[in-house]
Amino acid sequence: ETGVTQSPTHLIKTRGQQVTLRCSSQSGHNTVSWYQQALGQGPQFIFQYYREEENGRGNFPPRFSGLQFPNYSSELNVNALELDDSALYLCASSPMPASSGGTVTDTQYFGPGTRLTVL
Amino acid sequence: RKEVEQDPGPFNVPEGATVAFNCTYSNSASQSFFWYRQDCRKEPKLLMSVYSSGNEDGRFTAQLNRASQYISLLIRDSKLSDSATYLCVTTGNQFYFGTGTSLTVIP
Numbered sequence A: 001e002t003g004v005t006q007s008p009t010h011l012i013k014t015r016g017q018q019v020t021l022r023c024s025s026q027s028g029h030n031t032v033s034w035y036q037q038a039l040g041q042g043p044q045f046i047f048q049y050y051r052e053e054e055n056g057r058g059n060f061p062p063r064f065s066g067l068q069f070p071n072y073s074s075e076l077n078v079n080a081l082e083l084d085d086s087a088l089y090l091c092a093s094s095p096m097p098a099s100s101g102g103t104v105t106d107t108q109y110f111g112p113g114t115r116l117t118v119l
Numbered sequence B: 001r002k003e004v005e006q007d008p009g010p011f012n013v014p015e016g017a018t019v020a021f022n023c024t025y026s027n028s029a030s031q032s033f034f035w036y037r038q039d040c041r042k043e044p045k046l047l048m049s050v051y052s053s054g055n056e057d058g059r060f061t062a063q064l065n066r067a068s069q070y071i072s073l074l075i076r077d078s079k080l081s082d083s084a085t086y087l088c089v090t091t092g093n094q095f096y097f098g099t100g101t102s103l104t105v106i107p
Helices: none
Strands: A005-007 A010-013 A019-024 A031-037 A044-050 A053-057 A064-068 A074-078 A087-094 A114-118 B004-006 B011-014 B019-025 B033-038 B044-050 B055-057 B060-065 B070-075 B084-091 B095-097 B101-106
Touching: A005 A087, A010 A019, A019 A087, A019 A114, A031 A074, A044 A064, A044 B095, A074 A087, B004 B084, B011 B019, B019 B084, B019 B101, B033 B060, B033 B070, B044 B055, B044 B060, B070 B084
Parallel strands: A010 A114, B011 B101
Antiparallel strands: A005 A019, A019 A074, A031 A044, A031 A087, A044 A053, A064 A074, A087 A114, B004 B019, B019 B070, B033 B044, B033 B084, B055 B060, B060 B070, B084 B095, B084 B101
16 A cells, blocks of 8 residues: 545536545655546646645646645645546655656655546 | 557466567656556556666566667566556656556466
8 A cells, every 4th residue: 555545535526516636645755746547548647736836737727726735635626527527536645746857756656546427 | 749658458468478568758858767557447556667777576577778768568477466557657847657558367
């Protein structure tokens, strides 16, 4: 087990609603990244948080937003849900930020994910 | 163009077989490389990092060819428990995952 936890495990929402997903990072890790994994695809980077600030963002619209708290736990918020938002949402923690001189320096450890279904 | 390209498979091999997966990446400035394993409906788990000199971990061997920008994973003496999807990962300012290669080891 990686020590990264996520809640809830499953969630069903309807189009237009808002959702908040939660992640607790592994002890000693101060960086949290969020990924979206659609069926049959690899995980796609949404954004990363380091010391409570966004530290890089992938190609996702602004309705995907996040927070990191002083204890390094994190939230992913998605507004105005669309059918295509149905996916497995993965949180990963690492002990260093992704961008350290512009390169990733450390491995990421994933939580079990939240499976979101939008109807 | 995708950052990372993988043959999605599926690869169906008998127990005891040797199987190899390849992955190509587009960013020549990529610094770190990994193979992750993902079981059905589970999270990805780190299998091994990939180093320029090549590295081995038991039945698994990973190699990196920077000139040709590809990464490989070799699994020897396949076990039923090796059945999973194998994800190739490269890095820049974020982790880039391939779509994964599906492996089924048949008794």
